[in-house]
Amino acid sequence: MSKILETWQLFRNNLIGVLKPINLVDFIDILIVAYIFYSLMRLVRETRAMQLLKGIAAILVLFFVANILEMTMLQFFIRNILTWGVIVIAVVFQPELRRALEQMGRTKFSPLGRGSESEADLLQKNKEVISAVCAAGAHLSSRKIGALIVIEREIKLGDVINTGTIIDSRISMELIANIFFPNSPMHDGAVVVRQGRLHSAGCFLPLSANMEIGRELGTRHRAALGMSEVSDAVIVVVSEETGAISVAVDSRLQRGLSVKNLEKMLEAKLIGTQPENTEAKKAPFWRRRK
Secondary structure, three states: HHHHHHHHHHHHHHHHHHHHOHHHHHHHHHHHHHHHHHHHHHHHHHHHHHHHHHHHHEEEEEEEHHHHHOHHHHHHHHHHHHHHHHHHHHHOOHHHHHHHHHHHHOOOOOOOOOOOOOOHHEEEEEEEEHHHHHHHHHHHHHHHEEEEEEEEEOEEEEEEOOOOEEEEEOOOHOOOOOOOOOOOOOOOEEEEEEOEEEEEEEEEEOOOOOOOOOOOHHHHHHHHHHHHOOOOEEEEEEEEOOOOOOEEEEEEEEEOOOHHHHHHHHHHHHHOOOOOOOOHHOOOOOOOOO
């Protein structure tokens, strides 16, 4: 007990010594570090890496206790784990690290001011995309025909586009419905919409590595989540089993949307209008049941 009290007294004295001379620059420095830790926690809170962080925290607590009680062998063992653990983390959690770096490199989507096109032209293209996707979603949903529609934003999806067939056609409900018609050559893949045009079809998307996804979600929904984890694209999913419409964006899947709510969400993401209170807010994440 005396050893613990001595350690605590030493820690308190050191803490007071560190905090006493703090100035404005030091305060800003602390805020920046705190924000970095907060951002990292947001990136990993719903991935396997979150469990890893909990394990690391437990090891650090154990190391602190071993240091107080002077457990030499345990301290040696934990030091070696921490030394080689960095390499193990880099190998095992490569997808999570890649996702974190990709999200750090994202820029916020702005539908205006791209290339030589006028603001009015870009706005009109986005409206045509929203209209066609909503009409196709209603048509496919009523017939329980599965569909996967990826709307590219700031992050380019060239690696995904290269897995499919280039179409580069004006987007329309009829074209989307024909592509996803059962037994058609490209109905199993995803279509990619780029700059207001249906750019490619039959594309393969990366599946989500999130181990907490509900088992009721099929391959289409997992692919939509996977695509939203590595890009800023908006992905619309129509379930083949139930006909339910879902939207994946920013690593989240909102399920059971009506066509009206789908339209409002697409307008919010592609044009920038703020959606009103909708059914989507009642079931904001993929854990919600239909």
